[in-house]
Amino acid sequence: MKILVPVKRVVDYNVKIRVKADQTGVDLNNVKMSMNPFDEIAVEEALRMKEAGSADEVVAVSIGVQQCQETIRTALAMGADRGILVKTDAELEPLHVAKILKAVIDEENPELVILGKQAIDDDCNQTGQMLAALLGRPQGTFASKLELVDGKLNVTREVDAGLQTITIDMPAIVTTDLRLNEPRYASLPNIMKAKKKPIIENTPEDMGIDIAPRLSVLKVEEPPKREAGIKVETVGDLVDKLRNEAGVI
Amino acid sequence: MDFAFTPEQESIRDAVEKICQSYDAEYWRRQDQAGEFPEAFVKDMADGGWLGIAMPEEFGGAGLGVTEAALMMQTVARSGAALSGCSAIHINIFGPMPVVVFGNDEQRSRHLPALIRGEDRTCFGVTEPNAGLNTASIETKAERNGNGWVANGRKLWTSTAQTANKILLLARTTAKEDCARPTDGLSLFYTDLNRDYCEVQEIDKMGRMAVDTNAVFIDGLPIPGEDLVGEEGKGFRYLLHGLNPERVLVGVEAVGIGQVALERAVQYAREREVFGRPIGQNQAIQHPLAKAWAELAAAELMAFKAAALYDAGEECGAEANAAKYLGAEAGFSACETAVLTHGGMGYAKEFDVERYMREIFIARIAPVSREMILNYIAERVLDLPRSY
Ligand SMILES: Cc1cc2nc3c(=O)[nH]c(=O)nc-3n(C[C@H](O)[C@H](O)[C@H](O)COP(=O)(O)OP(=O)(O)OC[C@H]3O[C@@H](n4cnc5c(N)ncnc54)[C@H](O)[C@@H]3O)c2cc1C
Numbered sequence: 001m002k003i004l005v006p007v008k009r010v011v012d013y014n015v016k017i018r019v020k021a022d023q024t025g026v027d028l029n030n031v032k033m034s035m036n037p038f039d040e041i042a043v044e045e046a047l048r049m050k051e052a053g054s055a056d057e058v059v060a061v062s063i064g065v066q067q068c069q070e071t072i073r074t075a076l077a078m079g080a081d082r083g084i085l086v087k088t089d090a091e092l093e094p095l096h097v098a099k100i101l102k103a104v105i106d107e108e109n110p111e112l113v114i115l116g117k118q119a120i121d122d123d124c125n126q127t128g129q130m131l132a133a134l135l136g137r138p139q140g141t142f143a144s145k146l147e148l149v150d151g152k153l154n155v156t157r158e159v160d161a162g163l164q165t166i167t168i169d170m171p172a173i174v175t176t177d178l179r180l181n182e183p184r185y186a187s188l189p190n191i192m193k194a195k196k197k198p199i200i201e202n203t204p205e206d207m208g209i210d211i212a213p214r215l216s217v218l219k220v221e222e223p224p225k226r227e228a229g230i231k232v233e234t235v236g237d238l239v240d241k242l243r244n245e246a247g248v249i
Numbered sequence: 250m251d252f253a254f255t256p257e258q259e260s261i262r263d264a265v266e267k268i269c270q271s272y273d274a275e276y277w278r279r280q281d282q283a284g285e286f287p288e289a290f291v292k293d294m295a296d297g298g299w300l301g302i303a304m305p306e307e308f309g310g311a312g313l314g315v316t317e318a319a320l321m322m323q324t325v326a327r328s329g330a331a332l333s334g335c336s337a338i339h340i341n342i343f344g345p346m347p348v349v350v351f352g353n354d355e356q357r358s359r360h361l362p363a364l365i366r367g368e369d370r371t372c373f374g375v376t377e378p379n380a381g382l383n384t385a386s387i388e389t390k391a392e393r394n395g396n397g398w399v400a401n402g403r404k405l406w407t408s409t410a411q412t413a414n415k416i417l418l419l420a421r422t423t424a425k426e427d428c429a430r431p432t433d434g435l436s437l438f439y440t441d442l443n444r445d446y447c448e449v450q451e452i453d454k455m456g457r458m459a460v461d462t463n464a465v466f467i468d469g470l471p472i473p474g475e476d477l478v479g480e481e482g483k484g485f486r487y488l489l490h491g492l493n494p495e496r497v498l499v500g501v502e503a504v505g506i507g508q509v510a511l512e513r514a515v516q517y518a519r520e521r522e523v524f525g526r527p528i529g530q531n532q533a534i535q536h537p538l539a540k541a542w543a544e545l546a547a548a549e550l551m552a553f554k555a556a557a558l559y560d561a562g563e564e565c566g567a568e569a570n571a572a573k574y575l576g577a578e579a580g581f582s583a584c585e586t587a588v589l590t591h592g593g594m595g596y597a598k599e600f601d602v603e604r605y606m607r608e609i610f611i612a613r614i615a616p617v618s619r620e621m622i623l624n625y626i627a628e629r630v631l632d633l634p635r636s637y
Binding site for chain 2: 187
């Protein structure tokens with residue numbers, strides 16, 4: 001079985017982000033970039049399936065600027081076998097990414113695609129679902145456990161009411177939740193090996209995919225600063241404040 | 250001139266950072282207070298292949314340069330591990346370089362893989378009580394005995410000898426009087442630290458309690474002939490070869506400690522409010538912190554310049570010595586500032602900066618003192634007459 005894992009290059013989760021003065025977006029100059037943490041979980045899950053013998057190849061794909069190659073190298077250093085970079089400097093929306101991934105999948109034919117449930121930069125939480133729809137494949141989103149049984153996939157999903165387990169046919173699309181696994185960190189020998197693993201490059205234009213914008217960003221602003229809270233003595237006080245000051249009940 | 254790290258170097262830093270994240274300030278505080286060697290941390294580093302960063306690929310290493318090794322050690326120090334983390338692995342990174350460079354294939358394949366896997370641990374037996382910085386006057390002797398040697402003498406300040414099973418031992422094999430130069434007649438052995446013949450006594454010291462430093466009494470230690478590194482009598486020259494990389498490493502470790510001390514101080518300065526304002530709003534608090542940043546950045550540049558020269562096969566004695574000097578002084582000054590910025594809390598173990606302060610002192614003293622570095626620069630760079 002071949003597993004495809006899309007990996008996105010995002011601002012590192014430790015970075016305190018700043019909005020650009022002209023409010024067109026977030027300042028990315030000299031900011032540390034890393035692999036989207038949910039994608040790390042996706043890579044880890046794919047590698048575990050390979051180590052368990054249920055997969056034989058893990059392919060990492062990233063879409064975006066040239067430096068996305070480094071994100072692919074990170075996946076290769078974790079243990080993925082090879083990489084695909086779809087290079088573009090354009091701003092990408094979830095639908096663009098889903099279409100590009102569909103084209104890659106038409107070519108590569110992986111039985112399983114594992115994506116992060118969302119990327120921590122735009123928090124869209126759309127790509128996996130759109131991809132499943134475009135491909136007409138079953139989807140198991142927000143996975144906190146995966147089990148391959150008799151050629152079908154049992155997916156435990158984290159939903160509002162608790163945990164839901166569904167069984168889906170393969171080939172399938174899965175998106176990862178935080179508790180699926182704890183990703184490994186790259187060992188030095190694997191970082192060295194990753195240098196020699198192949199990465200092929202492509203562009204949306206060569207693949208014939210339209211990436212004209214469908215959304216336009218009007219303005220990006222810092223969220224309002226949160227004021228310090230207050231402590232109340234009794235439940236009565238609490239109800240009073242909620243009713244008369246906050247006006248929420 | 251390009252001051253950027255390559256993507257590969259960045260991935261090295263990221264991966265080391267991730268390992269270090271599992272060992273937080275509380276872990277290191279506990280190791281320091283209990284005086285316990287950080288076994289779990291060292292095992293994680295060994296399992297990740299990090300001990301072999303500068304070892305040849307054919308023996309299981311990564312074959313990378315001093316630049317990468319320095320980046321790794323700085324990252325460890327800066328994570329808050331400081332020297333409690335660095336010194337636990339430091340000697341295994343560059344201590345065995347004489348074996349790598351001057352040993353034969355049999356020695357390399359016998360020793361290096363086990364070192365890289367973390368199964369062998371070594372220590373560095375050079376300093377002696379009656380010689381001090383004048384290494385040529387060491388008194389430990391190794392005398393021929395059949396095919397091998399027998400060593401007798403006393404080493405001081407031998408770090409990690411409590412758990413090491415190997416020692417890189419410098420011993421006199423020809424009396425000073427019979428040598429053309431005092432630095433001749435010294436030989437280097439990489440051999441078992443056989444406790445039947447060596448007594449290891451821990452020295453109670455100011456800081457870095459997690460990583461032991463010892464007096465080693467050597468009494469009739471048998472050394473097989475195949476444990477002599479390179480040629481008899483050339484030990485001092487072999488040692489010199491590894492000195493510049495080691496100076497760079499100590500320099501960046503000191504910078505890393507200064508950086509974590511500075512981060513902690515800045516955070517405290519932002520949060521602590523006195524007289525109705527954060528203390529960091531006062532220039533008297535800000536300026537020493539800004540100065541520490543500038544000094545650390547300069548020391549860091551010198552260290553990576555020295556590393557780049559070394560990796561390019563160029564002479565780097567002046568830069569490597571300067572990097573060790575600048576790193577230790579900038580790191581020390583940053584730690585002192587960090588303690589003072591914390592006020593009374595700077596003296597409390599809970600805030601860690603006092604530990605950094607105790608540990609950074611080592612980088613000013615060892616492996617070579619500030620005075621000897623300045624002697625070197627005065628003589629070799631400024632061409633002034635030798636003073637000692
Ligand atoms: C924590 C710790 C760990 C160590 N680990 C190791 C180890 O693993 N292996 C090892 O071999 N050694 C180790 N050392 C030893 C260290 O390298 C020595 O302490 C250092 O080289 C200084 O030597 P010394 O202590 O004999 O000082 P001395 O030689 O006694 O010097 C004392 C002072 O006099 C100054 N001085 C001496 N001569 C001159 C001169 N001509 N001009 C100007 N000033 C001079 C020195 O600069 C110094 O300030 C360690 C030391 C410490 C503190």
